[in-house]
Amino acid sequence: MSKTRIAFIGAGNMAASLIGGLRAQGLDASQIRASDPGADTRTRIQAEHGIATFESNAQAIDGADVIVLAVKPQVMKSVCETLKPELKAGQLVVSIAAGITCDSLQNWLGQVPVVRCMPNTPSLLRQGASGLYATAQVSVGQREQAEQLLSAVGTALWLEQEQQLDAVTAVSGSGPAYFFLLIEAMTAAGEKLGLPRDIASQLTLQTALGAAHMAVSSDVDAAELRRRVTSPAGTTEAAIKSFQANGFEAVVEQALQAAATRSAELAEHLGK
Ligand SMILES: NC(=O)c1ccc[n+]([C@@H]2O[C@H](COP(=O)([O-])OP(=O)(O)OC[C@H]3O[C@@H](n4cnc5c(N)ncnc54)[C@H](OP(=O)(O)O)[C@@H]3O)[C@@H](O)[C@H]2O)c1
Structure with missing residues (x-):
């Protein structure tokens, strides 16, 4: 350049x-x-x-x-x-x-x-x-x-x-909003568990940042990082089991599919 x-x-x-x-x-x-x-x-x-x-x-x-x-x-x-x-x-x-x-x-x-x-x-x-x-x-x-x-x-x-x-749009283009949604939901859940809102918010944000840093700098993938912090019968396992019993992976897959489909529809419309 x-x-x-x-x-x-x-x-x-x-x-x-x-x-x-x-x-x-x-x-x-x-x-x-x-x-x-x-x-x-x-x-x-x-x-x-x-x-x-x-x-x-x-x-x-x-x-x-x-x-x-x-x-x-x-x-x-x-x-x-x-x-x-x-x-x-x-x-x-x-x-x-x-x-x-x-x-x-x-x-x-x-x-x-x-x-x-x-x-x-x-x-x-x-x-x-x-x-x-x-x-x-x-x-x-x-x-x-x-x-x-x-x-x-x-x-x-x-x-x-x-x-x-279209897949890039679904993963990274729209992706920041998915993380914002998770931050919103975790902050609200922390508040329901008895934390003041600003403390729930700060803990959630720093955890998102820390987890992203760990995932980016680690030489193992996210699944392995998750396994390493999930002790049998521990608190993290209780939460992960609850996520999975409620179909977390399918919810994410359907959401990204919806974004990709919408991206293709918009391209069709805007190209005219
Ligand atoms: N923002 C994002 O994070 C993001 C992410 C992915 C892709 N994009 C894409 O990036 C593009 C720009 O987005 P943006 O957020 O930067 O939009 P933006 O802030 O609205 O910037 C677009 C600029 O283009 C000017 N403009 C309008 N008509 C023009 C013309 N005929 N000739 C030259 N300039 C003209 C606009 O002026 P006026 O305001 O006076 O109309 C405005 O200053 C979009 O196509 C968007 O899809 C953005």
């Missing part, structure tokens, strides 16, 4: 977090540009990161090696249609929009190299998890550029098939 020039179309939350991540990795402000219709948004991002901003998308992409489409899915078609006549050979298009397929993007932009990504909200804290898929037109060098872009805000993993992005 030492000389790569990157243009962001849309300078909202995700673009700001990616720009922050790239700057933290040492990318020079002169290598990054952004366009956005909002004057306040442009002023804010310019002040925060020292990058050039534009009202015109066409001006922003002039001379860029990588064009990051960071607008809402609903405006993607019109954004692509106005960008199409401005694109130059060799420019890579990276879309972070949920549910917009590579087929739709190439219908609107022409047969340009496209990388489609599914990041998640912890990217805003550089703790994100993203799945990436590249079309056949993407070169090895361009794959590296896309990977470095998403790695600036967390873990970035390549997928063999575009359809797997």
Whole structure:
């Protein structure tokens, strides 16, 4: 990325977090540009990161090696249609929009190299998890550029098939909300057991953080970690048996299936 020039179309939350991540990795402000219709948004991002901003998308992409489409899915078609006549050979298009397929993007932009990504909200804290898929037109060098872009805000993993992005949406895209739900439920249950709410909340949050750290840094998988903390006839075993008697694994599987199905439905709808 030492000389790569990157243009962001849309300078909202995700673009700001990616720009922050790239700057933290040492990318020079002169290598990054952004366009956005909002004057306040442009002023804010310019002040925060020292990058050039534009009202015109066409001006922003002039001379860029990588064009990051960071607008809402609903405006993607019109954004692509106005960008199409401005694109130059060799420019890579990276879309972070949920549910917009590579087929739709190439219908609107022409047969340009496209990388489609599914990041998640912890990217805003550089703790994100993203799945990436590249079309056949993407070169090895361009794959590296896309990977470095998403790695600036967390873990970035390549997928063999575009359809797997529906599963990525179900696991990591929507995933933060599942953990929030568990945090809510554990806090409420702790309160019912007699703890003051703020103590139940702090214990739950620190336990979630500690467990995630253990799982990430351990050389054994989560199932083994769980076995190691579950003594026969102990308290943890009593809780795990209760979870499993109530069909915990099936509940999780059905929830992720519902998210993946909805992701595919949205892609169908948004691609029209
Ligand atoms: N936030 C996440 O955690 C997350 C996770 C996964 C994927 N994504 C995807 O990332 C994309 C951006 O999400 P976000 O949360 O960053 O949204 P956002 O904060 O609303 O940012 C989008 C920006 O694009 C601007 N915009 C609207 N029309 C435009 C146009 N024609 N040309 C250039 N810019 C335009 C918007 O301006 P106005 O506000 O004035 O309309 C806004 O500043 C979405 O497609 C979303 O699906 C986000």
